[in-house]
Every structure is written in structure tokens, then in C-alpha cells.
Amino acid sequence: MSVTIAPEATTPPSATPGGPASTTRSAAAARERTADLEQLIVQNPGAYRVLTGDRPTGALHLGHLLGTVANRVRLQNLGVEMFLIVADYQVITDRDDAGDLPATVREVLLDYLAAGIDPECTTIFTHSAVPALNQLLLPFLSLVTVAELERNPTVKAESEAAAERGGRGTSGLLFTYPVHQAADILFCHGNLVPVGEDQLPHLEATRTVARRFNQRYSAAQPYFPEPDALIAQSPTILGSDGGKMSKSRGNALELRATEDETVAFFRRAKTDADRAITYEPERRPEIANLLQIGAYFTGTSPQALADEVGSAGAGRLKTLVTEAVTEGLRPLRARRRELAATGSRHLAEVLARGNAHANAIADRTLDDVRDLMGMRY
Structure with a gap:
């Protein structure tokens, strides 16, 4: 399925990952662009394809609802095509024990559906079930440098947090997380990504991957869109201890709470x-x-x-x-x-349908990428 690039799309100034001045300029440009996008979405929601999601590290909490989930439901109900990834591979970026993933994924799915995510409108799928998506990581890694990955502020922060939790060094998966996220967004030709301002360097990495791929392999007719950021309007929700609400901090109010x-x-x-x-x-x-x-x-x-x-x-x-x-x-x-x-059967069916749809799109994208790179034998 082809995706229409955002109408009257403009390209905000590039930001060097980790550079404070450029990040400030990028955030200002993204906020201004978000105001325009909100109007364009209402006028033509079908022009947009959104990729968003969560790591399944536990049931969702109040911070998720106010910070991301309610906005996803809003966009879905406006008619925007939504892809919602349950990023199970990302659970192992910074921990040795992923826990009971099947049970956790079930809880996340229950939260999504209860909050208003409609699987008839939104494609819900898991990382591990879409091989072609993850295979895009290989050519995408050739488009970025080690120095660019090292400068990514979120990679720095997550590495430090992982070290505090258990002294584990930065895994290769965590180090390449921005490029894996680029594969998440670009496999379905996502052109709009709801993010907080602190996530702009990640989205800029995705834009960089798309731009460099197009320049190197598809200059005459760009293949990947350079996705826009839709800056979240909701504030950071604090937990009971005054810190950011987080499952790992034990300060969260889960949606399923009594x-x-x-x-x-x-x-x-x-x-x-x-x-x-x-x-x-x-x-x-x-x-x-x-x-x-x-x-x-x-x-x-x-x-x-x-x-x-x-x-x-x-x-x-x-x-x-x-x-x-x-x-x-x-x-x-x-x-x-x-x-x-109702038991697990309905949830399994929802995920199976979403995985099948995501696989069909990812397979076509990977085939196109192989053709463009001259790797069809």
C-alpha cells in the first residue's frame, strides 16, 4: 500500500544529534510545524500514516494514557492510518531478563483496546513477528556513522540508566536503537510520528536515514518519506514520589488499578x-x-x-x-x-491480524529496497 507524503510538506532545519543549539532550533521548528500539521490532519487525515508504540515492560499507566494513548485514539478517530508497534525486541536493549513477555504483551493489548484503540482502524503488531522490518536495519546501519550514534542523547541517557540498574554495559542493540527505530517508521512509509521534544534527535536520525537512502539509491524519485514530528501537547505526568511516572520507579498508577x-x-x-x-x-x-x-x-x-x-x-x-x-x-x-x-483468543486474533498486515507491507518494502540497491539475484 502506497502512502501519500504530507501535503505541502516542508523540511525543518536538520539537527545534529546531541548538539544543544541545533536541538533547540529543531524543537522550535517542530513546534511551529506541529501547529500547521494539526490543521492539515483535520482537512485530510488520509494523507498521513503514523507509527508509534511502546516497549512491553509492564501494563500501561496513567502517564501513558495522558502522554500518548489518548492522542493515538484521537488521531485514529480523525481517520489517520495508525501503526502501533509492541516493541518486544526493545525490551532486551538494556536488560538480561525480559520477564514473562507473553503475559506482559497481553496486558498492554488489554490496555490499548480498553482505552479505545480499534484494531479495525489501527494495525497492532510486534517487532519479533515482522522479520522484513528488522532486516532493514542492515542497510540502514550503513547510512549512519558511529559518531552520530554516540552523540544521540537518548542512547546516552538509556546507557547511563542501564548501568545504574545493574552495571551492564551498553548493548549493541541499545547503541543502534535510533536506526532500529528508523526501520520501525520507514518500513510502513510512516510520514508522521507523535513524539515529545526529547525524542526529536531520534526522529532526526530517521529523517537522516531516509534522506541518505534516497540520495544513494533513489535520487530520481525519493522512495522513503522524511517523517514529520507531531509534538505531544500533553505534559510529563509525575508519579506519587514527584518523579516522572514510570513502571521501573514503582511510582505509577496503572490503568488496571482498582x-x-x-x-x-x-x-x-x-x-x-x-x-x-x-x-x-x-x-x-x-x-x-x-x-x-x-x-x-x-x-x-x-x-x-x-x-x-x-x-x-x-x-x-x-x-x-x-x-x-x-x-x-x-x-x-x-x-x-x-x-x-473473554480469554486470550480474541487478543491473539487481534495480534495475528496486525502482524499479517505489517508483514505484507514490510515484505514489499524490503523487496523494493533490494531492487533499488541492486540486490535482487
Whole structure:
């Protein structure tokens, strides 16, 4: 299936991975481009193909919902063609034990479907089930240098985190992660990728791979699109300890949590000593976090919610947020229980259909790449 490149596409200034000044310029350009893209998506959603996904390291949590999943459902419902990858190969980038992957993938699938991902509209597939996608990694690696990989800030950060967790050195898979991600995006000719600003260097690596492949093997008619970034508008959601919500930190509220667990989570959430509730993300990040969560589930703004609570204090704010989240997640949790009760057969069928579709596209792409590289014998 061919994909139409984004209408009136422009190419933002390139950023050197790891270069602060160029990254700033790239982020500014990406934010400006995102505003234009949002309008273009509404006008012609069929012009876009999105690749996004998660590492299956545990069930999804509130940070995933507000940070990525809700936006995926929004784009899907607008009519954008979505590819959602369960990146099981990426679980082993920084750990020796992947855990019970079948069980974890099942939990992630339950979360996706319960949150509104529709497998009739969105292709859900796993890394390990699409060999042709992963084979693209080989020619793509020839298009980047070791120095470019070493400068990637996310590779640096993940390497440091992996070392802190167990003293393991950087694996080759982690080191080449930006190129593997390029294969994820380009195998299906994805031309739009929802990302946070901290992920822009990764997307720039994908754009670089696409550009260099086209220049080297398909100069007359570029084969791969240089995908645009759709900058996430949602803030980073904090966990109960005030740090970024994360499964590995043990500070997350899972989507599948019970109502009692939800109450307990917000009861222990960090606040500050000021009684008056104000929305000041820089000065009062913990209070701002609660306001952002509450605003999402009540359909208001963080500032309006702060004005409503006023001098009633953090206790009142926690009560309002707890009630809003509990009520807001009730349909999702009910749907999740219904899906779980049907057994694993339905989930296996969803994944089998998605894997088959992804394989068909990846096989065609790899065949095209072999032809363009003169490797058809």
C-alpha cells in the first residue's frame, strides 16, 4: 500500500544529534510545524500514516494514557492510518531478563483496546513477528556513522540508566536503537510520528536515514518519506514520589488499578506547603501535575481547576482529582475487565491480524529496497 507524503510538506532545519543549539532550533521548528500539521490532519487525515508504540515492560499507566494513548485514539478517530508497534525486541536493549513477555504483551493489548484503540482502524503488531522490518536495519546501519550514534542523547541517557540498574554495559542493540527505530517508521512509509521534544534527535536520525537512502539509491524519485514530528501537547505526568511516572520507579498508577488503589495513589502524591492552590508548573511541579491530571478528566483547564480549589488546599485538590480520575477511568476499567474475561483468543486474533498486515507491507518494502540497491539475484 502506497502512502501519500504530507501535503505541502516542508523540511525543518536538520539537527545534529546531541548538539544543544541545533536541538533547540529543531524543537522550535517542530513546534511551529506541529501547529500547521494539526490543521492539515483535520482537512485530510488520509494523507498521513503514523507509527508509534511502546516497549512491553509492564501494563500501561496513567502517564501513558495522558502522554500518548489518548492522542493515538484521537488521531485514529480523525481517520489517520495508525501503526502501533509492541516493541518486544526493545525490551532486551538494556536488560538480561525480559520477564514473562507473553503475559506482559497481553496486558498492554488489554490496555490499548480498553482505552479505545480499534484494531479495525489501527494495525497492532510486534517487532519479533515482522522479520522484513528488522532486516532493514542492515542497510540502514550503513547510512549512519558511529559518531552520530554516540552523540544521540537518548542512547546516552538509556546507557547511563542501564548501568545504574545493574552495571551492564551498553548493548549493541541499545547503541543502534535510533536506526532500529528508523526501520520501525520507514518500513510502513510512516510520514508522521507523535513524539515529545526529547525524542526529536531520534526522529532526526530517521529523517537522516531516509534522506541518505534516497540520495544513494533513489535520487530520481525519493522512495522513503522524511517523517514529520507531531509534538505531544500533553505534559510529563509525575508519579506519587514527584518523579516522572514510570513502571521501573514503582511510582505509577496503572490503568488496571482498582478504585481503592487509585485513592491510595493520590493520597500519597507529593504536594507542597503552600495552602493556596495555584497553577505554576515551574515553581510548583507537584501541584501543577495534580491540576493537569484533574483538568484532563474534568474537561477544564489546570488554571480553572486551581481557581476552583483556591485556598481549600492540597487536601481538597487531591479529593477532586481522585474523584475525577476514578470516574474517568471507570468505563475503561470496565471494558478491560470484559476483554480479560473473554480469554486470550480474541487478543491473539487481534495480534495475528496486525502482524499479517505489517508483514505484507514490510515484505514489499524490503523487496523494493533490494531492487533499488541492486540486490535482487
